[in-house]
Amino acid sequence: MDKYDGFKDGVRDEDIVGVDSEELDQQRAILAHSNVSDAVIKRLPRYFRYLRELLRQGRMRISSGELASLMNVTASQIRQDLNCFGGFGQQGYGYNVNYLFAKICEILGVGAGYRAVIINANELGRALVRTGLFEKRGVDIVGLFDTDSDWIGRDVEGVFVYDLCTLEEFCEKNCVDIAVLTLPQAELPGVARRLIDLGVSGIWNYTGAEIKMELGDTIVENIHLGDSLMILNYKIGSQKAIEDKENL
Amino acid sequence: MDKYDGFKDGVRDEDIVGVDSEELDQQRAILAHSNVSDAVIKRLPRYFRYLRELLRQGRMRISSGELASLMNVTASQIRQDLNCFGGFGQQGYGYNVNYLFAKICEILGVGAGYRAVIINANELGRALVRTGLFEKRGVDIVGLFDTDSDWIGRDVEGVFVYDLCTLEEFCEKNCVDIAVLTLPQAELPGVARRLIDLGVSGIWNYTGAEIKMELGDTIVENIHLGDSLMILNYKIGSQKAIEDKENL
DNA sequence: TAGATTGTTAATCGATTAACAATC
């Protein structure tokens, strides 16, 4: 326990969201041995959420067993997942919540200070600004873009709406890492082309259409709301079929 | 080819979105043998999108091989996936696009006529109404609900905003199948409790928090936007690490 | 030291792919 307090001291002053440049090397190191499977990556944000909650509750430590029963997964899976990125725990003790959360944040680029623009200041684009989603993950929204002169020049929750014509100019000046696309599907290929040519690191695609072009080093993450709705529909139908069967 | 035209005739008059009650039995039958894995279910909406596109292009038939190369998956996977629900193809011919699309729509409950309410007419709730997302999947939005008197009584794209107090009354009168939750996390447990007690078939949860209670027969589908953003962050970091390595 | 719990290897399970007989 005493020993572990020392361990804990090592991270006491660490700012979870801010990352100083000295640490960057270590962080890159964590990410570099990345032959981590997609299955693992998809589970990481859920660890983030549970650890954040434990931290809010003031929990200092947790074992894989207890976390497993909270999350309804196996302890084995948790230990395997975490060990893809290093040994964050301590035998006989478990995991220090504060330290583990900090590590998960690092891995997930929370507080990496990525800068994002949202393309189309339509209701969805504006809703995304207002949810506080980006803020909570340490992503800065540095601008909204639109072609609609009714919106250009206005201000949404402190974020300026720029003319889409000025996208290239803006991105080159402002080190934009991420573009969030809420625009109509018809405009997707053109804008995606421009963003990829600009060398943007990531595209968060809400259009529901797929980006079908050479991506270079640009990462695309899709939000397919329609797909999710259909999966819900499917499961409802499936459940209704089961109920019907039972009522025979 | 002639033979297959006969096959095609069989579905020519079928209304893809509307489903008559005679067909309902067959539809339930498809869904009943549902020991279909989650991996398969998650892929179905993508088939929906590709088939819809082929239909728009006027394609009559497609082989698993061609569809596979369009979708960047194996032909084997497509045939396995579709065969979870029945033999929709024909040896030597392939799949009739119109027929297969109709089947996928049935499976995914597109046009099952599910009725949905959205709880909180906040910007996200209103954005979801305006995207046309529900309409395109044959889901009817029958009401918005809010506690904010500024919004109660107003009309969003033809959908009325009701007082959340009247939720029970409304749902019992109006056969509500799905509740879409865009409300703040703090209000989730209370509202989810009410919906589950009402016996709502599905909850489409945008809050980012998990619903931690006995669900009964209610299906929950989560949209974790924050998780998706962190996955994008992760992959960007990972990509940057690879680039750094190369530039040594 | 003894107890607890990790990190990691080995065993199991499930999902994907390949192959091919059935058949249009």
Add this chain to the structure above:
DNA sequence: TAGATTGTTAATCGATTAACAATC
């Protein structure tokens, strides 16, 4: 009939779980 392509079985691959030695 011959060619094409499915439906389905068998082989492979990867992910999950179980087990346990390492160690705090």
